[in-house]
Amino acid sequence: MTDAISYAAAPAPAPAPTPLAGRAARARLDRLWQRGCDFLGTPTAIMGGAMSWVSERRLVAAISDAGGFGVLACGSMGPDQLAEEIAATRALTARPFGVNLINMHPALDRLLDVCREQAVGHVVIAGGLPSGATLRRIKDGGAKALAFAPTLIAGRRLVKQGADALVIEGTEAGGHIGPVSTTVLAQEILPDLREVPVFVAGGIGRGETILSYLELGASGVQIGTRFVCATECIAHPSFKQAFIRASARDAQPSVQIDPRFPVIPVRALANEASKRFMEFQREVIAKVDAGAMGRDEGILEIEHFWAGALRRAVIDGDVESGSLMAGQSVGLVTREQPVAEILAELTAQAETALARRAGDEASLGMMADQAVGAL
Numbered sequence: 001m002t003d004a005i006s007y008a009a010a011p012a013p014a015p016a017p018t019p020l021a022g023r024a025a026r027a028r029l030d031r032l033w034q035r036g037c038d039f040l041g042t043p044t045a046i047m048g049g050a051m052s053w054v055s056e057r058r059l060v061a062a063i064s065d066a067g068g069f070g071v072l073a074c075g076s077m078g079p080d081q082l083a084e085e086i087a088a089t090r091a092l093t094a095r096p097f098g099v100n101l102i103n104m105h106p107a108l109d110r111l112l113d114v115c116r117e118q119a120v121g122h123v124v125i126a127g128g129l130p131s132g133a134t135l136r137r138i139k140d141g142g143a144k145a146l147a148f149a150p151t152l153i154a155g156r157r158l159v160k161q162g163a164d165a166l167v168i169e170g171t172e173a174g175g176h177i178g179p180v181s182t183t184v185l186a187q188e189i190l191p192d193l194r195e196v197p198v199f200v201a202g203g204i205g206r207g208e209t210i211l212s213y214l215e216l217g218a219s220g221v222q223i224g225t226r227f228v229c230a231t232e233c234i235a236h237p238s239f240k241q242a243f244i245r246a247s248a249r250d251a252q253p254s255v256q257i258d259p260r261f262p263v264i265p266v267r268a269l270a271n272e273a274s275k276r277f278m279e280f281q282r283e284v285i286a287k288v289d290a291g292a293m294g295r296d297e298g299i300l301e302i303e304h305f306w307a308g309a310l311r312r313a314v315i316d317g318d319v320e321s322g323s324l325m326a327g328q329s330v331g332l333v334t335r336e337q338p339v340a341e342i343l344a345e346l347t348a349q350a351e352t353a354l355a356r357r358a359g360d361e362a363s364l365g366m367m368a369d370q371a372v373g374a375l
């Protein structure tokens, strides 16, 4: 019997993907996200997550033009502004894009009317669980309804109420966040919820990660943070610089210091404003405890601390007193890049991983043949 060298020797590195392997990998990727692409009407199932002040006509049109699915952030816009923004986006791209509305917006019904009047194809409803009536209104207006599912049970309920697709967003994401990581949510929800397409969001910065969620059963992904430094994004240069300089650990959730005074967790880059927010809570709570202010008034004061703060940072470039909402994937943002390059990079990373795997399987097959031949 020959010695064990043929087994113990370091395996040869996987051959670089050949053009043929590349084509096969692309075909495999296309099969993996086919459901998401069909649902969105796009060649890739990568949604550009709506970001208030950031996801306006230019970024949204650029994402859709490059093969992704741009989503307009309505944020605090009123109906007329939203109508204007939808029309302006249409003037920039003929590709499909969606509109993100905040569930607790006081003019929600009117905004839904605008979406119907403007024949919007997809409405993403964020900021809490939408009612069945809201989902029906979206669908009656001719659009597909997407909602955020924080748990498997909530996801199932949303599907029963009429949601056409779900987004599951982990705590790594930028902006308002839930408590559970993307990986755990994905494992909890993807294998069991097959009725509608599910898009995974939060902490996604590379194509290999997209691939792993697709293989777990996702139909696509939603990415926010990686698009902030797109060349086409109107965010202030100081806002983009803060992203380029930051590492993952700088993107921290806002902290609530007293359970009597709830704070909705928001992930943002730590800055002067986030430090000041802690002091501010202490000051307000001290006033309430001293009887100088009612508790409800105190809760409102704390809520109002961040009013206008995202706009100040994104549009005015006030990166100290503004809010620098960002996800942990900010550490993977290293420079300004055109949207098409970001999407091409993500897709290529997923394809290369698939092609390498095919190469690995081929070399494993060769090694097995050699091992058998040596017996």
Ligand SMILES: Cc1cc2nc3c(=O)[nH]c(=O)nc-3n(C[C@H](O)[C@H](O)[C@H](O)COP(=O)(O)O)c2cc1C
Binding pocket: 048, 049, 050, 051, 052, 054, 073, 075, 100, 126, 127, 169, 172, 173, 174, 175, 176, 201, 202, 203, 204, 222, 223, 224, 225, 226, 324, 325, 326, 327, 328, 329
């Ligand atoms: C600056 C910023 C603003 C955001 N604003 C919104 C918003 O208005 N509505 C919403 O549904 N999600 C909002 N998000 C979340 C994104 O749509 C997306 O789901 C999230 O960024 C995905 O995680 P990632 O940042 O790790 O890619 C925001 C995120 C950021 C970074």
